[in-house]
Amino acid sequence: MSTIHYEVTDNIAVLTIQSPPANALSSTLLRDLNQKLDTIEGVPEIKAVILTGEGKFFSAGADIKEFTSLQEASDYEALSKKGQVLFARMENYHVPIIAAIHGAALGGGLELAMACHIRIASETAKLGLPELTLGIIPGFAGTQRLPYYVGASKAYEMILTGEAITGVEAEKYGLVNQTTDDDSVYEHAKQLADKIAEKSGPTIHEIMKLIPYARTGNFTEGADHEAEAFGRVFGSEDAKEGIAAFLEKRKASFKDQ
Template identity: 65%
Template sequence: MEAFHFKKEGHIAIVTIDSPPANALSRNLLKNLDQLLDQLETDSDVKVVLLKGEGRFFSAGANIKEFTGFQEASDYESLARGGQQVFDRIEKFHIPVIAAIHGAALGGGLELAMACHMRIVTENAKIGLPELTLGIIPGFAGTQRLPQYVGTAKAYELILSGTPISGVEAAKIGLVNHAVSEDILIEEAMKLATSIAEKSKLSIKEIMKLVPYAKTEQFQTGVKEEAQAFGRIFGSEDAKEGVQAFLEKRKPQFKDK
């Protein structure tokens, strides 16, 4: 499948994002991810999914170049809703998904990782939601999932500053399960996956149904409003300037309009 490698080791499905150079989350990649979930959903042998990235990054975020091809707010809202639906499907998946993060999980890459049920990260990885530095906002449910992991005050800080944190700090604030050295990342992720795969699939499936009940009822409202805001923001001059500055590798000049 384009943009993904897929193999099985026992009851563990190892899925690798392979979309060089940064594993950017294009519309096509998200569509392929959704199709891969279809495949995994019907594989009775799989008990755990391990998601990782090929190359230098787990995922450096959304495909910014795609943004320049959209014209209307509804185009951007549709993009946000599409990503949200795939990530929501991961979070509600009956098979546990472990993200093994190296290099960077930024923007949409972090939003993808947060939709996974567990996260193991390298100590020196860059983790964050830098969208506001481009004059835009997170659109794949980042504003709703991040506070659940780190609390509202830290979520405000990370989103509003746009400053990435290290894997070590991400572990300290509860955003990821463990931070490890890069040379043992996959080994540690496989250890966790193996310990789960040894359990009864019937028990695993029940846990995957029960834990999500702890989520607030306001989550879906927040996700819907995030997609609408994502669309509105792209109508601003600042969003156009921020995206253009990113593509031109320069600092944006925001005018607050």
């Protein structure tokens, strides 16, 4: 069974993450998402995509238990680059992807949302990159995308403290386009997608190719360095302690090594 449910309505593809209880990003989920993007590319009538999560969360992070099964720094670096390639594909997709965020978009979940072109969030949603509380760092280009949206100072604060912000705060800092009440997130995303789907397909495709030029040329270099650091850090003693503390639901005791 796929971890991503796919349906099409009114020239809009809806992708729903189905990986209870937290919609954690596993290698299987990333593979399924990539396959669904392949499918959408084969349907020229589709003019927009909505990405949402089933249950309580958009996505509460990466599948930490799966990550701990890896052994070498090179394995973690490869995992990081795999996620980065998928998210870069999303960011350069031929039609807009709208993230409908409820509950939480944390860690890899926020990195996934940031790879989308437009973000609609509930006012009470929690958005953040809490990796440092586990003794690790973001690995799916979160260190590169977050400053692009919220500015360097706020990105330093969010990543170094690991503290999440609300949907309302995320709108204030430019991380999400708009917020709504908890029960209306998908509805607002669909209304926005409907407006886009009314436009000519070729004009949408041209805009999707043009706006990415606004990115600086240093993004790819920064993402490469992030993947290398992700591999190094994941093998540290503090990473082992941080992940163990997370799984055991206790506070980590780091030794700075």
